[in-house]
Amino acid sequence: MATLVLLQATTIATGVYAVRNDFSLAALTRQAPHPADQPTASPSVPVITAGPVLASGGDGPLPTKGTLTQQLTDALGDKALGNRVGAVVLDATTGQRIFAANADTGIVPASTTKIVTSAAALASLGPDTRLSTRVVQGRTSSSIVLVGGGDPMLSGPAAKPTTYPKPASLAVLAARTAAKLKEQGVKKVTLGYDASLYTGSPIGPGWKPSYIPDGNVAPVYALAIDEGRQNPARSQPRVANPPQFAAAAFAKLLSRYGIAVSKSIAPAKAGQGAAELGKVDSPPVYALVEHALTFSDNDLSEALARQIALKEGQPASFDGGSKAVLAVLKRLGASRGIQVFDGSGLSTKNRISADGLARLVALAGSPKHPELHAVTSGMPIAGFTGTLGNGRRFSGSDSKGQAGLVRAKTGTLNNVNTLAGLATTKDGRLVTFAFLADQVPLSAEPVLDRLAAIVARS
Numbered sequence: 001m002a003t004l005v006l007l008q009a010t011t012i013a014t015g016v017y018a019v020r021n022d023f024s025l026a027a028l029t030r031q032a033p034h035p036a037d038q039p040t041a042s043p044s045v046p047v048i049t050a051g052p053v054l055a056s057g058g059d060g061p062l063p064t065k066g067t068l069t070q071q072l073t074d075a076l077g078d079k080a081l082g083n084r085v086g087a088v089v090l091d092a093t094t095g096q097r098i099f100a101a102n103a104d105t106g107i108v109p110a111s112t113t114k115i116v117t118s119a120a121a122l123a124s125l126g127p128d129t130r131l132s133t134r135v136v137q138g139r140t141s142s143s144i145v146l147v148g149g150g151d152p153m154l155s156g157p158a159a160k161p162t163t164y165p166k167p168a169s170l171a172v173l174a175a176r177t178a179a180k181l182k183e184q185g186v187k188k189v190t191l192g193y194d195a196s197l198y199t200g201s202p203i204g205p206g207w208k209p210s211y212i213p214d215g216n217v218a219p220v221y222a223l224a225i226d227e228g229r230q231n232p233a234r235s236q237p238r239v240a241n242p243p244q245f246a247a248a249a250f251a252k253l254l255s256r257y258g259i260a261v262s263k264s265i266a267p268a269k270a271g272q273g274a275a276e277l278g279k280v281d282s283p284p285v286y287a288l289v290e291h292a293l294t295f296s297d298n299d300l301s302e303a304l305a306r307q308i309a310l311k312e313g314q315p316a317s318f319d320g321g322s323k324a325v326l327a328v329l330k331r332l333g334a335s336r337g338i339q340v341f342d343g344s345g346l347s348t349k350n351r352i353s354a355d356g357l358a359r360l361v362a363l364a365g366s367p368k369h370p371e372l373h374a375v376t377s378g379m380p381i382a383g384f385t386g387t388l389g390n391g392r393r394f395s396g397s398d399s400k401g402q403a404g405l406v407r408a409k410t411g412t413l414n415n416v417n418t419l420a421g422l423a424t425t426k427d428g429r430l431v432t433f434a435f436l437a438d439q440v441p442l443s444a445e446p447v448l449d450r451l452a453a454i455v456a457r458s
Helices: 065-076 110-125 170-183 242-256 285-294 298-311 318-332 354-364 374-378 445-456
Strands: 010-012 015-017 028-030 048-052 085-091 097-101 132-137 143-147 188-194 276-281 406-413 416-424 430-437
Touching (some): 065 085, 065 445, 085 354, 097 354, 110 298, 110 318, 110 354, 110 374, 110 406, 132 170, 143 242, 170 242, 170 276, 188 242, 285 298, 285 374, 298 318, 354 374, 354 416, 354 430, 406 445, 416 445, 430 445
Parallel strands (some): 143 188
Antiparallel strands (some): 028 048, 085 097, 132 143, 406 416
């Protein structure tokens, strides 16, 4: 994996070009139309766009505190932010606070929680780990079990993957399984499915009842295709029973490859040490993290939290995931000010301080932690990619001049708007920031863009 670090975009009339210096490492731009903080399974247009992006800052001087403080303080007075706002700007190298307002107050972070989940996943699982979906022998020679490994991006037969990273395919798994069965002289099977890797409720604490019907997320199971979407090209509806839906699709695929499947398809427990008949692997964790952050993918973020739980010896549940994430952050020395109850940020119980979030962003881009660099390369580029490339963000007169110069994760819930990321100042100093507001009357996105733009041009 190419080394990935903190970066800054430079725009010109003909596009975006990269400027490298001593502290810079390249990343790739991946772009697709995407509604704010809503996951998509497979955008219908190609997503790799023009070229290299971003360079990072060097050892330029810190911005003048007086000027920056006055500009940020004025912007924080905007009524659109509501009555509770946390704000921090840090020097990425030293951790020195350049600006702070309610920096240590725990605020509902919305989807900026994904920064926490992603950093913990990279630190715990490692960037190159993959999630496997398998088919194993059942109790008899004519029975098989489809075993979920927690890969929600597994693509079903109706999917048309056009996005990065390319997901594992249920059709490929069926082809491999069918070939193995034919080698054994088996032409008809009974199919069971095992989704027991995850435990506990499939619906997160603090989730609103509308999240699943509205297509924001699917019930969290260890076996699913197309992130639990009935139609992979649309966010809704989500299927009520993702494991059963995936198993039914798998049965149809097997029949295409000449293996008849009995009508009864039911949950089954894979036997310990059962012979493997087929397997497909997800993209590596670093690529999953980049996708989760760029497109604010709720389903994938919840899966990563459960994988962390498994690696850290906790139950693969919401509670286990939250405990495991915190344990990993403590090892990194980055747990202060962070309390989470899910992996995606949909939970209204989550509380993260602006200081804690800004420090985690700085840690993720540090040369001391190359394993975490996918956090920074996965953050949307202002005005260009992911949830910052939807045409609404960094489009105001007070922020569009800094489009391409900010890389940040967005967060949106009812009455909550957040933004956390990094930028290089005009004098070449790399800084990280976090702005969080959870008593927003309507939408504070334009104000958050303005705050980030002030930092970028300071």
